[in-house]
Amino acid sequence: MTITIALPSKGRMKDDASAIFERAGIRITAVGNDRSYRGRVEGWDDVEVAFLSASEISRELGNGTVDFGVTGEDLVREGLADADKRVEFCARLGFGHANVVVAVPEIWLDVDTMADLGDVASDFRARHGRRLAIATKYWRLTQQFFSSQHGIQLYRIVESLGATEGAPASGSADIIVDITSTGSTLRANNLKILSDGVILRSEACFVRARKESHVNDPTVQRLVDAVRSAL
Ligand SMILES: Nc1ncnc2c1ncn2[C@@H]1O[C@H](COP(=O)(O)OP(=O)(O)OP(=O)(O)O)[C@@H](O)[C@H]1O
Ligand SMILES: O=P(O)(O)OC[C@H]1O[C@H](OP(=O)(O)OP(=O)(O)O)[C@H](O)[C@@H]1O
Numbered sequence: 001m002t003i004t005i006a007l008p009s010k011g012r013m014k015d016d017a018s019a020i021f022e023r024a025g026i027r028i029t030a031v032g033n034d035r036s037y038r039g040r041v042e043g044w045d046d047v048e049v050a051f052l053s054a055s056e057i058s059r060e061l062g063n064g065t066v067d068f069g070v071t072g073e074d075l076v077r078e079g080l081a082d083a084d085k086r087v088e089f090c091a092r093l094g095f096g097h098a099n100v101v102v103a104v105p106e107i108w109l110d111v112d113t114m115a116d117l118g119d120v121a122s123d124f125r126a127r128h129g130r131r132l133a134i135a136t137k138y139w140r141l142t143q144q145f146f147s148s149q150h151g152i153q154l155y156r157i158v159e160s161l162g163a164t165e166g167a168p169a170s171g172s173a174d175i176i177v178d179i180t181s182t183g184s185t186l187r188a189n190n191l192k193i194l195s196d197g198v199i200l201r202s203e204a205c206f207v208r209a210r211k212e213s214h215v216n217d218p219t220v221q222r223l224v225d226a227v228r229s230a231l
Pocket of ligand 2: 178179185205
């Protein structure tokens with residue numbers, strides 16, 4: 001059976017992902033020309049490579065059209081309900097670190113924790129005539145964290161497709177849930193992370209789609225061992 005590995009074709013994870021495979025002794029060559037979106041692995045005739053964006057990789061892992069992928073844990077957990085049932089995080093790769101966080105305006109001096117935010121959310125309608133609005137592109141992670149983990153039900157998600165950190169200043173939302181690495185974008189927008197507001201510490205992972213056909217497939221185990229040996 002042919003095993004397909006999906007690797008980032010562009011973006012911030014591309015070069016580090018290639019480097020891991022080099023170190024693992026897995027040499028990838030493009031099929032066709034340099035801009036081709038398919039590749040092969042030297043010496044592994046039953047393996048092929050698909051070059052996709054990091055977000056496409058999490059989707060393809062979810063629907064099982066690829067066997068393995070390198071992508072961010074945040075994209076997998078946001079993209080797939082019941083992620084741990086559908087995929088296995090085989091290795092954490094040590095790059096692409098970023099935290100998904102809850103951030104509120106710095107001037108909310110009395111709000112430092114999720115419990116404080118829960119109080120704000122309860123009072124919000126009485127004070128402002130509407131629910132607390134959260135700007136995010138991570139709606140699944142936000143709902144899990146607010147509703148299931150913290151019992152906060154009174155809020156509204158405003159889907160953000162970019163420049164999420166600008167939403168409180170522009171008035172399109174009150175607070176945000178977004179990714180941060182250095183924290184400089186949050187600071188530039190006068191936002192602060194709640195002390196218990198880290199939803200997920202994400203990094204690039206080597207992820208396997210859980211499939212019946214992988215059981216006892218020696219290539220599957222060899223690939224996992226090779227990638228782990230490069231860390
Ligand atoms: N500063 C950062 N900002 C955004 N994402 C980051 C940052 N640092 C690491 N990452 C991680 O990088 C991954 C996203 O990478 P990238 O933006 O290249 O992919 P993509 O979403 O597929 O790209 P595109 O939006 O162009 O399709 C996520 O897993 C994210 O956690
Ligand atoms: O904590 P920081 O180091 O400031 O990084 C966080 C910012 O970086 C990303 O945006 P980016 O400008 O990379 O664009 P993108 O959202 O299109 O990836 C992300 O969406 C945040 O806005």
